[in-house]
Amino acid sequence: MSDSSSPRTAPARLPLVDAPHSSALLRSLTGLLARWLPRQRWFAGKGRPLSGLTLVSATELLPSGTGGQTPGLLHLLIRARQSPAPGSDAPPAGDCYQLLLGVRPALPPALAPALVGRPTEGPLRGQAVYEALHDPRLADLLLERLRIPGSLGTLHFGRAQGGRIPSGLPARLLNGEQSNSSVVYGEMFILKLFRRVSPGMNPDLELPLALAETDCDRVPAPAAWFEATWPGTMTEPLTLGVLAPFLVGSTDGWQLALQSLARRTDFTASAHALGRATAEVHTALAAALPTSTLGRPQLEQAAAGMTERLAEAASAVPALRPYRTGLNRAYEALGDYARRGGTCRVQRLHGDLHLGQVLCVPDERGGGSRWSVIDFEGEPARPLTDRRRPGPPVRDIAGMLRSFDYAARQDRAEGSWVESWSRANRAAYCRGYAEASGADPADQRELLRAYETDKAVYEVLYEARHRPAWLHVPMAAVRRLAASPD
Numbered sequence: 001m002s003d004s005s006s007p008r009t010a011p012a013r014l015p016l017v018d019a020p021h022s023s024a025l026l027r028s029l030t031g032l033l034a035r036w037l038p039r040q041r042w043f044a045g046k047g048r049p050l051s052g053l054t055l056v057s058a059t060e061l062l063p064s065g066t067g068g069q070t071p072g073l074l075h076l077l078i079r080a081r082q083s084p085a086p087g088s089d090a091p092p093a094g095d096c097y098q099l100l101l102g103v104r105p106a107l108p109p110a111l112a113p114a115l116v117g118r119p120t121e122g123p124l125r126g127q128a129v130y131e132a133l134h135d136p137r138l139a140d141l142l143l144e145r146l147r148i149p150g151s152l153g154t155l156h157f158g159r160a161q162g163g164r165i166p167s168g169l170p171a172r173l174l175n176g177e178q179s180n181s182s183v184v185y186g187e188m189f190i191l192k193l194f195r196r197v198s199p200g201m202n203p204d205l206e207l208p209l210a211l212a213e214t215d216c217d218r219v220p221a222p223a224a225w226f227e228a229t230w231p232g233t234m235t236e237p238l239t240l241g242v243l244a245p246f247l248v249g250s251t252d253g254w255q256l257a258l259q260s261l262a263r264r265t266d267f268t269a270s271a272h273a274l275g276r277a278t279a280e281v282h283t284a285l286a287a288a289l290p291t292s293t294l295g296r297p298q299l300e301q302a303a304a305g306m307t308e309r310l311a312e313a314a315s316a317v318p319a320l321r322p323y324r325t326g327l328n329r330a331y332e333a334l335g336d337y338a339r340r341g342g343t344c345r346v347q348r349l350h351g352d353l354h355l356g357q358v359l360c361v362p363d364e365r366g367g368g369s370r371w372s373v374i375d376f377e378g379e380p381a382r383p384l385t386d387r388r389r390p391g392p393p394v395r396d397i398a399g400m401l402r403s404f405d406y407a408a409r410q411d412r413a414e415g416s417w418v419e420s421w422s423r424a425n426r427a428a429y430c431r432g433y434a435e436a437s438g439a440d441p442a443d444q445r446e447l448l449r450a451y452e453t454d455k456a457v458y459e460v461l462y463e464a465r466h467r468p469a470w471l472h473v474p475m476a477a478v479r480r481l482a483a484s485p486d
């Protein structure tokens with residue numbers, strides 16, 4: 001099963017573009033990109049030096065006018081090779097990134113912050129190369145491509161049946177802390193452009209497409225998408241972007257939870273509704289896509305995977321080491337459950353469910369509001385093959401329970417009100433889930449504890465890498481979970 005138990009999958013091989021063209025283009029861009037890429041929020045390999053760049057694919061979406069005012073639009077897939085982390089004997093890894101670059105002889109002042117650089121050699125010599133999504137003309141061109149199904153070079157554009165995508169919708173690039181990049185078009189659609197990509201369908205397209213065929217309306221249905229394809233090769237298509245309806249006036253669950261904490265207001269009705277929404281999505285996914293039952297060997301393997309992940313995290317984050325024995329008890333309890341004959345149903349999941357992944361949307365039908373669920377990519381650090389494997393629903397539930405704890409720990413006052421806020425919302429969420437699904441998460445004690453522990457360990461590693469100032473949040477959970485009685 002996904003979790004961990006499976007061997008780490010090596011990145012699938014991707015074809016390279018034909019040599020003469022690619023080497024000239026790379027000559028233009030290598031120096032600039034080697035400096036620019038590691039500074040991007042979405043660059044996954046922070047802290048490891050870049051050892052080289054290779055071009056996987058290059059497509060001119062719009063040829064640059066020579067000397068004129070028309071910008072060019074270049075779509076690139078670039079493999080960034082990196083040296084292994086210090087002390088690791090792993091071979092150099094290479095992640096593939098998607099770039100959309102604008103090319104102009106001179107940049108208007110409004111686009112100056114988007115500049116990647118000016119190549120000093122090769123075919124782009126002397127041109128201003130910049131992040132194309134900042135340029136409304138180029139973002140508009142991308143929408144035009146998405147409106148009309150078809151292929152251009154390695155790029156293939158697909159569309160859902162029916163529905164209308166108007167042209168000329170004004171583009172607005174989101175500037176939040178994202179793992180990818182998103183552009184909102186006329187407050188009608190949002191395009192998510194995946195940054196780190198690998199062969200195989202991205203679950204953030206696959207699962208919303210599958211749900212669109214069911215009667216579950218909790219997830220915005222993809223209107224259009226694009227992918228890279230290499231017909232005649234063994235390489236699976238690689239998902240590059242998804243256009244979905246924009247939920248106007250929505251607020252994410254994280255903001256709402258923080259408001260409730262700041263104003264000392266009740267959140268349990270929302271948490272309960274969120275439990276119901278999660279159950280509805282799980283039920284629809286289980287009906288639409290394959291499920292199976294894990295028996296003893298697979299559950300033991302899952303527990304072993306968690307133990308291994310804890311060992312890896314502890315070697316990267318020393319603060320975790322004193323708690324290893326205590327945390328491992330949760331994984332041993334899962335192994336014991338399997339040896340006693342315990343089983344577990346697995347199905348496709350969200351994979352990284354937390355309060356930031358749920359949007360509270362004003363409900364046109366009833367005047368109130370309702371929860372929608374977004375971002376089915378799974379945990380960004382896991383290989384795609386892992387993220388696409390079925391897992392137990394309690395894994396998502398554990399993620400949301402951790403999120404209530406995260407929110408509560410943002411409150412500086414802490415103390416008993418905040419603790420009871422967290423406890424009450426965790427309980428309300430599970431109640432809502434149980435009512436809508438018929439399965440009470442609390443009945444799966446060993447699984448829930450093991451997955452909550454596994455999630456807290458993941459968060460320790462995530463915070464140590466991306467937001468060290470937040471490390472204390474999952475560490476508080478680690479202390480609690482390590483001390484919890486069997």
Ligand SMILES: Nc1ncnc2c1ncn2[C@@H]1O[C@H](COP(=O)(O)OP(=O)(O)O)[C@@H](O)[C@H]1O
Pocket residue numbers: 174176177178179180181182190192220244245246247248250252356357359374375377
């Ligand atoms: N369909 C949507 N409607 C409204 N806002 C959305 C929608 N999808 C995403 N967003 C907004 O965009 C942000 C980033 O989207 P997300 O899919 O989580 O990207 P990432 O994986 O890069 O974090 C979300 O936090 C949310 O605020």
Ligand SMILES: O=P(O)(O)O[C@H]1O[C@H](CO)[C@@H](O[C@H]2O[C@H](CO)[C@@H](O)[C@H](O)[C@H]2O)[C@H](O)[C@H]1O
Pocket residue numbers: 178179254352354355356375378379380399402403404406407459462
């Ligand atoms: O939103 P992403 O898919 O990029 O998920 C990653 O980043 C999340 C933070 O933005 C991280 O979530 C953790 O912090 C949240 C508060 O910011 C909290 O609600 C979550 O419970 C906590 O796990 C997520 O783990 C990571 O994969």
